[in-house]
Amino acid sequence: MDGRAPRIKNRAPAAIYITAEQLLREAQERQESAFRAPKQRVEDFEELHEYRGRKRKEFEERIRRTRGSIKEWLRYANWEASQNEFARSRSVYERALDVDPRSIQLWLSYTEMELKNRNVQHARNLFDRAVTLLPRVDQLWYKYVYLEELLQNVPGARQVFERWMKWEPDDKAWQAYIKMEERYGELDRASAIYERWIAVRPEPRVWVKWGKFEEERQRLDKAREVFQTALDFYGDDEEQVEKAQAVFSAFAKMETRLKEYERARVIYKFAFKQPNQNPR
Structure with a gap:
């Protein structure tokens, strides 16, 4: 080696230009395809038990490392529900609520899991707990009254609205209550709600x-x-x-x-x- 720079034999422009963006995209595609986990097939109950045990150990390790990550708790709880292990799923949700009881995302996901699996009474109890703890979160009240009306439990929906109105919510909440009474032809009740609304606002x-x-x-x-x-x-x-x-x-x-x-x-x-x- 004499320390001189190497000679460039061909100074003609390249036929194809490759940008940095292309290189990064190709690298990412290769990485995703390389690390895609294979699908697992469970042949018998023993293998199923081993599979579930292994997954639970993985989830527990993750939440131990990132205890405050609601996303990890939700993945764990929803996975248990996907296995029809509803008692275990509830246990995970309850542990997550111990970590962050004011997480609206947690309450909504928890109630959605119960409703998806037709556990209506569990969902009702959850909404009751949620609005008691977070009475200023209108989204929870709307979901609660919608559930009761969907179940054609109009007296129950009315009771929920009455609890809600005691907190003097915004105009949309009062209007929602009036609209519900109008849907069932309860116009005198709707008029009485207007009178209470005007007293507040x-x-x-x-x-x-x-x-x-x-x-x-x-x-x-x-x-x-x-x-x-x-x-x-x-x-x-x-x-x-x-x-x-x-x-x-x-x-x-x-x-x-x-x-x-x-x-x-x-x-x-x-x-x-x-x-x-x-x-x-």
């Missing part, structure tokens, strides 16, 4: 929804009472009247639809009156 949009609901069911006196109560609630303070324009507009439009033009005129006059002028 006296916003213009809620007054308007309630008034329209009563109008649609042809309870016009009740609709007028709702709008008049809203008018009294906001009073004659200029700032409050400005805030409630949507309510007054909806009230006047209802009277116009009913051809009560004089009533509509009075409402519009009150809505756009000058400050410090008392309504008649």
Whole structure:
């Protein structure tokens, strides 16, 4: 060796260019194909027992190393369920809940496992525990009431909604409760829910929804009472009247639809009156 750089015999451009991305992709494909585990066939109960024992040992080793990984717990629990070992699957889920009892993913996966295998009462008990521990997680309540209604247990769904409403959830939850009562023709119950909703959240949009609901069911006196109560609630303070324009507009439009033009005129006059002028 004389230390000189090797001579490049062919300086012509390559016929095919290979990018770094191609090289990485080919390497990954080769690696995936090289390390794909072969399918196992279990011939008898003894082999099945050995297979399950081996898998459990692997899962236990993984969760020992990564105890806080919910993904590993879920894999373990769902594998046990796939073996129809539901008691073992529940045991794994319960151990996982000891690690992270506030994991929504865990509760949902646990209840899904029970429902998939038609263990309805187990699922009910889980939802009850979940909403007791996490009452501000609307997703759990929605799943719970959906389950009860799916089972045609309307009184049970109503009880769940009643528990939920005590936490004064957002507007969508109140609307879901009202919609359920409407589906079963329980319009008086729906009206009572509107009254409770407005007590919790006296916003213009809620007054308007309630008034329209009563109008649609042809309870016009009740609709007028709702709008008049809203008018009294906001009073004659200029700032409050400005805030409630949507309510007054909806009230006047209802009277116009009913051809009560004089009533509509009075409402519009009150809505756009000058400050410090008392309504008649």
